[in-house]
Amino acid sequence: xxxxxxxxxxFFAIVVICTTASVFSIIELNRIMFRRIIxxxxxxxxxxxxxxxxxxxxxxxxxxxxxxSRTAEGYIFSYLKLKNILDSNPQINRIILGVSFHNFSxxxxxxxxxxxxxxxxxxxxxxxDYPDLIKLLKMEMSMSNIRSTLQYSFKNILNYKKGEYPFxxxxxxxxxxxRTSHNTIMKTINDQxxxxxxxxxxxxxxxxxLNKIVDLCRTKNIEIIFLNMPLYAEYFNKIPLNIINHYNAxxxxxxxVAINLNNLKFPEDYFFPDGExxxxxxxxxxxxxxxxxxxxxxxxxxxxxxxx
Amino acid sequence: xxxxxxxxxxxxxxxxxxxxxxxxxxxxxxNLFLLFASYxxxxxxxxxxxxxxxxxxLTNYFIGIEIDKNESVKKRKIWFICALVINIGILGxxxxxxxxxxxxxxxxxLTGYDLPRTGIKIILPLxxxxxxxxxxxxIIDIFKKNLVANTNIVExxxxxxxxxxxxxxxxxxxxxxxxxxxxxxEFNYNKAVDGLRQILWGLFVxxxxxxxxxxxxxxxxxxxxxxxxxxxxxxxxxxxxQIYADFSGYSDMAIGIAKLFGFDIMRNFKYPYLSRNITEFxxxxxxSLTTWFxxxxxxxxxxxxxxxxxxDKILFLNKDAFIYISASLITWFLTGLWHGANYTFICWxxxxxxxxxxxxxxxxxxxxxxRKMKISNNNYFVIIFExxxxxxxxxxxxxxxxxxxxxxxxxxxxxxxxxxxxSKPEVFSLKPLLLIVIIILLEWIxxxxxxxxxxxxxxxxxxxxxIYLGLIMIILLYxxxxxxxxxxxx
Numbered sequence: 065x066x067x068x069x070x071x072x073x074x075f076f077a078i079v080v081i082c083t084t085a086s087v088f089s090i091i092e093l094n095r096i097m098f099r100r101i102i103x104x105x106x107x108x109x110x111x112x113x114x115x116x117x118x119x120x121x122x123x124x125x126x127x128x129x130x131x132x133s134r135t136a137e138g139y140i141f142s143y144l145k146l147k148n149i150l151d152s153n154p155q156i157n158r159i160i161l162g163v164s165f166h167n168f169s170x171x172x173x174x175x176x177x178x179x180x181x182x183x184x185x186x187x188x189x190x191x192x193d194y195p196d197l198i199k200l201l202k203m204e205m206s207m208s209n210i211r212s213t214l215q216y217s218f219k220n221i222l223n224y225k226k227g228e229y230p231f232x233x234x235x236x237x238x239x240x241x242x243r244t245s246h247n248t249i250m251k252t253i254n255d256q257x258x259x260x261x262x263x264x265x266x267x268x269x270x271x272x273x274l275n276k277i278v279d280l281c282r283t284k285n286i287e288i289i290f291l292n293m294p295l296y297a298e299y300f301n302k303i304p305l306n307i308i309n310h311y312n313a314x315x316x317x318x319x320x321v322a323i324n325l326n327n328l329k330f331p332e333d334y335f336f337p338d339g340e341x342x343x344x345x346x347x348x349x350x351x352x353x354x355x356x357x358x359x360x361x362x363x364x365x366x367x368x369x370x371x372x
Numbered sequence: 373x374x375x376x377x378x379x380x381x382x383x384x385x386x387x388x389x390x391x392x393x394x395x396x397x398x399x400x401x402x403n404l405f406l407l408f409a410s411y412x413x414x415x416x417x418x419x420x421x422x423x424x425x426x427x428x429x430l431t432n433y434f435i436g437i438e439i440d441k442n443e444s445v446k447k448r449k450i451w452f453i454c455a456l457v458i459n460i461g462i463l464g465x466x467x468x469x470x471x472x473x474x475x476x477x478x479x480x481x482l483t484g485y486d487l488p489r490t491g492i493k494i495i496l497p498l499x500x501x502x503x504x505x506x507x508x509x510x511i512i513d514i515f516k517k518n519l520v521a522n523t524n525i526v527e528x529x530x531x532x533x534x535x536x537x538x539x540x541x542x543x544x545x546x547x548x549x550x551x552x553x554x555x556x557x558e559f560n561y562n563k564a565v566d567g568l569r570q571i572l573w574g575l576f577v578x579x580x581x582x583x584x585x586x587x588x589x590x591x592x593x594x595x596x597x598x599x600x601x602x603x604x605x606x607x608x609x610x611x612x613x614q615i616y617a618d619f620s621g622y623s624d625m626a627i628g629i630a631k632l633f634g635f636d637i638m639r640n641f642k643y644p645y646l647s648r649n650i651t652e653f654x655x656x657x658x659x660s661l662t663t664w665f666x667x668x669x670x671x672x673x674x675x676x677x678x679x680x681x682x683x684d685k686i687l688f689l690n691k692d693a694f695i696y697i698s699a700s701l702i703t704w705f706l707t708g709l710w711h712g713a714n715y716t717f718i719c720w721x722x723x724x725x726x727x728x729x730x731x732x733x734x735x736x737x738x739x740x741x742x743r744k745m746k747i748s749n750n751n752y753f754v755i756i757f758e759x760x761x762x763x764x765x766x767x768x769x770x771x772x773x774x775x776x777x778x779x780x781x782x783x784x785x786x787x788x789x790x791x792x793x794x795s796k797p798e799v800f801s802l803k804p805l806l807l808i809v810i811i812i813l814l815e816w817i818x819x820x821x822x823x824x825x826x827x828x829x830x831x832x833x834x835x836x837x838x839i840y841l842g843l844i845m846i847i848l849l850y851x852x853x854x855x856x857x858x859x860x861x862x
Contacts, residue, residue, distance in 0.1 A: 065392060065559045072568075075837065079844055086845065207378050208854040218849050 090217050091189055097221065098190035098229050103130065103153045110149070112142045113162020116293040118236045120342040122351040133162060134187070134233030138176035139273035141184050144191040145231055146277060150284055159281055163274070163290040163322070165303050166340070168310050170267045171259040177203035177269070186216030187230040239344045241333070244296050248337035253302040263304045271314070278318050290315065290322040294330045294350055299339030323357055325350055373416040375625045376575060376854070383413065388632060392559055399556050403526050406633065410535035414498070421497040424462070429532040431458055432507045433525055436514045440521035448515060455511040463504045469494055471713030498860060499539040501710055505664055506532050510546040512668055519547045527553045536629040540622050540859040542640040542660035549635070557634035567631030569825035574624030576843050581617035581807050583852025585610045588804050593774055596784050601793030604784060606800070608767045611774050613808050616645065618858045619658070624823055639822060643815045648758040650727045653766060661707070670703040696732060700725045711773070716781060720772040727765055
């Protein structure tokens with residue numbers, strides 16, 4: 065028994081040392097590979113946000129602009145990305161940030177520190193400091209989540225290509241012909257605003273980092289524009305009032321230019337079935353509209369009106 | 373509590389330490405402690421169902437004594453039937469109530485009457501099929517006088533609720549477990565190390581093979597209408613490996629854990645996909661269940677039919693063939709039903725039953741043909757050909773097992789066997805194929821060992837430890853997203 069315990073403890077110690085060494089190596093290698101982000105010199109405007117701006121804004125229609133949106137990207141990750149980019153890319157002078165109603169709902173926390181967060185955390189692991197990383201992992205400490213974060217961070221290293229960053233997003237315009245579906249809209253509304261069975265509260269972490277993004281841009285003298293993408297009327301009408309009120313209050317509080325494309329009344333084939341993401345048709349119109357707005361400096365600033 | 377959970381990683385060392393260091397003097401205290409630990413393990417999921425487990429075990433304990441002490445055949449039979457009704461009744465209520473009610477309503481609706489659905493949702497207690505079968509074998513063995521009823525309540529309760537095997541087997545016969553429970557247990561270094569190796573291998577195949585394949589299988593079976601035959605073929609192949617890795621991985625962990633407490637649990641898998649025919653497959657797959665059905669259903673049924681049938685020929689079959697076919701079909705119908713309350717499982721069971729019958733009937737003609745053609749039974753080409761054919765047959769049956777309903781399985785198979793079977797698969801990744809090749813190759817190399825990780829012949833400690841460490845790192849970096857064990861549903 066003594067021999068068993070002695071060998072067992074020795075092996076356990078080796079496992080702990082090897083695991084710790086692997087974890088640190090993975091994180092540090094990510095840092096070495098992806099720490100400094102270089103954006104093309106001719107890019108002056110960045111579009112940041114989540115799937116709304118991925119599907120809705122085609123950056124090829126804009127001059128000197130690049131869409132860096134990434135699916136389900138919480139503002140903490142947008143902030144970390146932006147902080148890093150602005151430090152090493154002084155040519156950037158304007159940020160267009162997707163700010164929509166769903167960004168204020170606490171369902172989003174799942175993607176920041178909840179069970180679906182491993183993808184975002186692992187992609188941005190090079191940008192997160194150790195204390196913040198520990199804080200994020202501790203908020204929803206599940207072994208499976210931590211393991212997935214580690215695995216995906218490891219994949220970043222395996223898939224390394226010079227000049228490509230796992231946390232940098234892009235435009236993704238699908239040419240598939242689609243239209244809205246009542247059932248999918250209802251499911252999306254339930255997932256995004258009633259994820260716990262009752263109306264969701266406000267996502268404190270998203271609000272906190274939205275503040276930090278605005279402060280960062282102001283400190284660096286960079287213009288920031290909030291962009292609310294079009295939503296299908298049926299979807300918009302189902303958004304709980306507390307979320308809409310919070311959105312309006314935030315726009316007012318920040319006192320930034322806010323382009324509210326939600327005032328455009330788009331038909332059902334301009335959307336994916338969920339009623340919140342633009343289809344190819346919708347994306348073309350929305351992008352042209354945004355380009356014209358930026359060019360003419362004519363902005364639809366109020367985000368409060370019901371499009372109906 | 374799952375074997376691959378954090379809770380178990382805390383629970384297990386505590387139990388292990390107390391068992392061998394604090395209460396190691398007396399098997400009675402060890403048994404009492406193991407019983408307590410087993411109930412904590414089971415009750416962790418839902419303490420209400422722990423009460424069910426305890427009550428059922430107590431009932432079987434008392435009925436076992438009653439059967440044993442009565443000399444009168446009539447009284448023994450009454451107690452025996454009583455136990456059967458209670459055990460099967462509980463299983464039937466929790467597992468099959470909704471199925472039978474819904475099937476009855478569907479049957480009535482054929483006549484034009486529509487009865488309302490009950491809407492009652494009964495939660496299936498974890499491992500109920502396993503512990504009811506443990507209890508049944510205890511009672512049947514006492515009734516058949518193969519086992520003397522044990523009057524030590526702790527020993528009986530422990531044999532019916534031992535934590536490594538309570539949730540998903542192996543269905544260890546209480547007779548053999550009780551013999552081990554009675555004995556003073558000494559710590560055996562080699563056995564404990566072997567147990568740890570087996571646990572590591574079980575964890576590896578579950579987390580790396582089964583959980584990674586689950587991603588592809590779920591996608592293919594959820595979107596089977598959109599995929600070509602070649603993709604559906606891969607889906608069925610991946611599922612065949614997934615269910616094997618999932619269940620054999622669980623069994624390896626269970627057996628390994630039992631070894632660490634000084635117990636020998638029966639082997640549940642003997643590299644089944646290396647089988648040359650369907651009979652061999654069932655001697656290697658879920659052995660504890662197959663032998664249970666063989667000993668308690670198939671053989672008694674065959675003997676009963678044999679003693680009651682006097683004619684030499686029934687229909688166009690001779691008596692022996694008729695008995696074999698009837699007993700096989702009934703046994704496999706019940707085996708399918710044991711897996712779940714769905715026609716897909718019954719269909720899966722009957723497919724296997726039919727293949728076994730066909731195999732049984734072709735044995736003599738095959739032998740004659742081989743002799744005439746001067747083909748050796750040990751010809752490598754024949755072995756490989758038969759192994760592949762057996763795997764394909766089993767794969768087709770798994771489609772029924774995995775499908776939501778019979779219609780889905782039929783459509784899946786008709787799409788699989790269409791022209792698109794030879795097209796380029798839409799879902800293709802080298803990773804799952806690589807995993808399959810690895811598992812089959814390692815099993816082939818270690819086919820004469822009890823489990824793949826029996827590597828004591830490697831004398832160098834550095835190499836052995838390197839292998840363990842490598843496996844742990846692969847589990848950490850390549851393990852799939854955590855999935856529940858498939859057999860927990862049964």
